[in-house]
Amino acid sequence: MTNRTIIHIDLDSFFVSVEQVLNPELKGKPVVVGGKPDRRGVVATASYEARAFGLHSGMPLVTAARLCPEAIFIEGNFARYREFSRKFMAILSDFSPFIEPMGIDEAYLDVTGFESIHGSIWQMADKMKQRIRSELGLCASIGIANCKVVAKVASDLSKPDGLIEVAPGEERGFLAPLPVEKLPGVGKQAAKVIKGLGVHTIGGLSRTPSHTLKSRLGTAGEMLHHFANGIDDRKVLPPGEAKSISRETTFGEDTRDRLFLEATLWALSEKVVADLRKKGKQAKCVTLKLRYADFSTITRSHTLRESVDTDRAIFETGIGLLERALAMEIQAVRLVGIGVSNLVEASRQATLFAPSTRKLEELNKAIDRIRDKYGFDAIQTGRVIRLKDISTQS
Numbered sequence: 001m002t003n004r005t006i007i008h009i010d011l012d013s014f015f016v017s018v019e020q021v022l023n024p025e026l027k028g029k030p031v032v033v034g035g036k037p038d039r040r041g042v043v044a045t046a047s048y049e050a051r052a053f054g055l056h057s058g059m060p061l062v063t064a065a066r067l068c069p070e071a072i073f074i075e076g077n078f079a080r081y082r083e084f085s086r087k088f089m090a091i092l093s094d095f096s097p098f099i100e101p102m103g104i105d106e107a108y109l110d111v112t113g114f115e116s117i118h119g120s121i122w123q124m125a126d127k128m129k130q131r132i133r134s135e136l137g138l139c140a141s142i143g144i145a146n147c148k149v150v151a152k153v154a155s156d157l158s159k160p161d162g163l164i165e166v167a168p169g170e171e172r173g174f175l176a177p178l179p180v181e182k183l184p185g186v187g188k189q190a191a192k193v194i195k196g197l198g199v200h201t202i203g204g205l206s207r208t209p210s211h212t213l214k215s216r217l218g219t220a221g222e223m224l225h226h227f228a229n230g231i232d233d234r235k236v237l238p239p240g241e242a243k244s245i246s247r248e249t250t251f252g253e254d255t256r257d258r259l260f261l262e263a264t265l266w267a268l269s270e271k272v273v274a275d276l277r278k279k280g281k282q283a284k285c286v287t288l289k290l291r292y293a294d295f296s297t298i299t300r301s302h303t304l305r306e307s308v309d310t311d312r313a314i315f316e317t318g319i320g321l322l323e324r325a326l327a328m329e330i331q332a333v334r335l336v337g338i339g340v341s342n343l344v345e346a347s348r349q350a351t352l353f354a355p356s357t358r359k360l361e362e363l364n365k366a367i368d369r370i371r372d373k374y375g376f377d378a379i380q381t382g383r384v385i386r387l388k389d390i391s392t393q394s
C-alpha cells in the first residue's frame with residue numbers, strides 16, 4: 001500500500017480523568033472508578049497515581065483497596081463518559097473525515113494528505129492534543145505511523161500524555177526490542193505459544209518463519225508475523241459505511257414473464273445506483289437474488305474487472321446472471337433483487353474515460369439531481385414505465 005499517515009489516539013485513564021475534570025479536587029490523587037471496595041466488583045480504571053501502587057483495570061476492588069488504602073473509590077457515571085467520548089470524536093473529525101472509533105476513548109484516523117494544512121504531522125498531532133486538553137480537560141496519547149498496528153503500539157508506548165512518530169522505514173526497528181505482549185493480537189494464549197518457541201521480543205517474532213507461526217497459531221500466526229514486521233494494510237474504516245447496497249421486490253403474483261423481470265431489474269438497478277452515487281462509490285461486485293414459487297432463494301454474483309457506477313453496467317451484469325439462473329430453473333419467480341458490493345471510492349479521473357462514458361455519467365448525475373429535488377419517480381426511464389404498479393421494497 002502506498003504511503004499513508006495513520007494516527008492512533010487514546011485518552012489517558014479515561015473514566016478517572018473525566019471524574020477529575022468534574023471534580024478538580026481529585027486531581028493528582030490515586031482515584032479508582034468501579035465502585036466502593038466493600039462491594040464485589042473490579043476496577044474499571046485507575047489514575048496513574050493509583051497505578052503506581054500496582055492497581056489496574058479488571059483488578060478486584062478489594063485487592064485495590066488493600067494495595068492502595070488511600071485511594072478514592074468512585075462509582076462512575078457512564079452517561080457522562082459517553083458525552084465526553086462524543087465530544088472527543090467530534091474534535092477528531094475536524095482533522096480528518098476518515099475516523100474509525102475503537103471503543104469509547106480510542107480511534108484510528110487516516111490523515112494522509114491532511115498534515116500539510118497544519119504544517120507537519122507532528123504539529124497536527126500536537127494541535128489535536130491541545131484541543132482535547134483545552135476543550136475537554138483531558139490528556140490524549142498519540143502514535144503516528146504508516147499503518148494501524150505500528151501507530152497503536154506507538155501510542156501505547158507514549159502513555160501518558162505522549163506523542164510518538166515512527167518514521168517510514170523504521171517500523172521494524174521500532175517494534176523489534178519490545179516484548180511480544182505489546183503487539184496487538186498477541187493475547188495470553190498466543191504469548192504462551194510464542195514464548196514456547198523461545199521467542200520473547202517482537203523482533204524475534206519477526207524473524208520466526210511465517211509457516212512456523214501458522215502451524216502453531218493458524219491464520220492469526222501469519223497475521224502476527226506481518227504485524228511483527230511492521231506490515232499491516234488494514235484500512236481505517238469509518239463506521240456505518242455501507243459495505244453493500246441492494247434492493248428487492250416481491251411480486252403480487254409469481255411470474256415467468258422475462259420482459260417484466262428485466263424491467264423490474266432495471267428499476268431496481270436504478271435505485272441501487274442512485275444510492276451508490278450518492279455515497280460517492282463505485283462497485284465491483286453485482287449480486288442477483290431470486291426467490292422462486294416454492295420459496296427457495298438463490299443468489300448469484302459476478303465480480304467485474306473494473307468498478308462501475310452506471311445503471312447500465314450494473315443492470316447488464318444483473319441480466320447476465322438472471323438469464324443463467326432462469327435457464328436452470330422451471331419455477332416461476334416471486335422475488336427479484338439486485339445488489340452491489342466490494343465498494344470503492346468513485347475515481348475522479350473523468351478525463352480518462354471515453355467521451356461516451358463521460359456523457360452517460362453527466363446524464364446520470366443530472367438525473368440524480370432532479371430526483372434529489374423532486375423525488376425518485378420524477379424521472380422514469382423507458383424501461384420502468386410499465387412498472388408503475390410494482391412497489392419496491394428497500
Ligand code: DCP
Nearest residue numbers: 010011012013014015016044045046057058105
Ligand atoms: N474500562 C473498563 N474495564 C476494563 C478496561 C477499561 O471499564 N477492564 C473502561 C475504563 C477506561 C476506559 O474503558 O477508562 C478506556 O479503557 P483503556 O484501556 O483505554 O484504559 P484507560 O483509558 O483507563 O487508561 P489508559 O491511559 O491506559 O488508556
Ligand code: CA
Nearest residue numbers: 010011012105
Ligand atoms: Ca484510554
